[in-house]
Amino acid sequence: MSNHFGTAGSNGRFRLVALDIDDTLLGPDKQLSPRDVAAVRRCREAGIEVILATGRTRQTALPVARAIADDLPMICTTGGVTYDGAGRVLRRLPVPLAVAQFILGEMRAAGVRARVDAGDVIYYTKDPGDNAYVLPGVVDPDLADRLAAPPDQIIVWGEAECRWVIRHCSYLDGAVQLLVLPSYDDPQVIHILHPLATKGYALAEYCASRGIDRRQVLAMGDSLNDFSLLSFAGTGIAMGHSDPRLHLVADVVLQKGETVADALEAWVFQPRQG
Numbered sequence: 001m002s003n004h005f006g007t008a009g010s011n012g013r014f015r016l017v018a019l020d021i022d023d024t025l026l027g028p029d030k031q032l033s034p035r036d037v038a039a040v041r042r043c044r045e046a047g048i049e050v051i052l053a054t055g056r057t058r059q060t061a062l063p064v065a066r067a068i069a070d071d072l073p074m075i076c077t078t079g080g081v082t083y084d085g086a087g088r089v090l091r092r093l094p095v096p097l098a099v100a101q102f103i104l105g106e107m108r109a110a111g112v113r114a115r116v117d118a119g120d121v122i123y124y125t126k127d128p129g130d131n132a133y134v135l136p137g138v139v140d141p142d143l144a145d146r147l148a149a150p151p152d153q154i155i156v157w158g159e160a161e162c163r164w165v166i167r168h169c170s171y172l173d174g175a176v177q178l179l180v181l182p183s184y185d186d187p188q189v190i191h192i193l194h195p196l197a198t199k200g201y202a203l204a205e206y207c208a209s210r211g212i213d214r215r216q217v218l219a220m221g222d223s224l225n226d227f228s229l230l231s232f233a234g235t236g237i238a239m240g241h242s243d244p245r246l247h248l249v250a251d252v253v254l255q256k257g258e259t260v261a262d263a264l265e266a267w268v269f270q271p272r273q274g
Contacts (some may be wrong), residue, residue: 014268015212017043018075018203018229020221021054021064024239025260032067039261040068043268051075051206053199053219053229055191057117057152058083060135077117078179078225079202080152080193091205093194094150099175103154103192104144112164115155116143123147154192162187179225182243191225200228207232220263221246237263 019025019040026032043050050068053075054061065072071085082091100116104125107114113126115137122137125144140146156165162180166187170178177198179191199221207217219226219233222242230236231249238246240256247253254263 013216014048014218014235015216016049016051016207016210016218017264017268018051018053018199018217018219018233019260020199020223020226020229021052021056021061023222023241024220024226025052025064027259028241032064033259033261036260037068039264043264044069046268048268049073049210049212051203053079053203053221053226055223055225057122057135058087059120073206075199075202075206077152078191078193078197079199079228080197082202082206090209091202092152093197094152095154095176095192095194097147097150099172100151100154100192101144101147103169103172103176104147106168107156107165108141108144110164110168112156112161113158115157116147116151117153117155118147118149118151153197156190156192157188159187162190165190165192181224183224183245198228199226200230200232203229204232218267220260235267237267 025036040050051073052061052065055078056076058074058076061074061076065074073085074083076083080093081089084090104114108125116123122135123143124137124139125141127139128134156162174195177193177195179193180187181189207214214232215234217233218235219229220237221229222239224243224245227246227249230238230246236250237252237254238250240254240258
């Protein structure tokens with residue numbers, strides 16, 4: 001485990017731990033380890049709040065959350081929607097309806113498929129096919145005409161489709177946000193979101209509402225959509241397999257194979273001096 005710099009908040013004063021789900025809390029096998037579950041529960045028993053911060057929808061994050069506790073708050077849809085432990089919406093920043101309708105109309109004309117998350121319903125503008133990443137949803141080729149409320153996000157996948165979106169929709173930056181993953185050099189998935197829908201901004205607002213100083217926050221993640229999350233936290237921890245660009249905002253970079261439990265043991269339960 002390498003420490004890039006001395007970190008604020010690493011002396012037993014944490015009040016909140018924020019955890020990404022995929023490839024952070026869940027391992028490479030997509031499973032939640034009993035050791036990690038025990039470590040997260042230990043945080044809560046010590047009076048430290050835990051919040052999940054994920055690109056998933058609440059429905060797909062719930063099985064992970066409930067394996068830990070029944071009342072975990074969650075930042076979902078990459079910061080677009082924040083829920084309290086009872087599932088009530090604390091903050092929702094959807095894609096503006098008129099902009100979403102326009103983008104979907106342009107995609108339809110170009111033959112670009114999309115997924116649209118609107119509340120508790122997932123729509124597809126084309127049959128998404130059968131693979132492990134496709135969630136159950138409603139197929140509606142004319143969703144551009146029938147979308148009645150601002151969606152939480154629009155997702156496009158496939159390199160050719162992503163490059164079309166980058167080429168034709170980047171001028172809308174500001175009205176929406178194009179979150180390109182893994183990067184503009186190798187676009188595989190694009191999340192079209194509200195401009196302020198980031199994990200870090202959502203966490204900042206959540207902490208402000210709870211009276212929690214950022215120096216009292218520890219956050220862990222592995223992907224570029226965790227960039228703002230680690231930037232906000234007083235102690236930002238990047239997984240050992242994480243995108244190297246995430247190391248720019250990380251205070252700590254784990255060794256490959258180290259887990260959430262390893263980080264919590266070192267930085268929360270056995271706090272180090274900065």
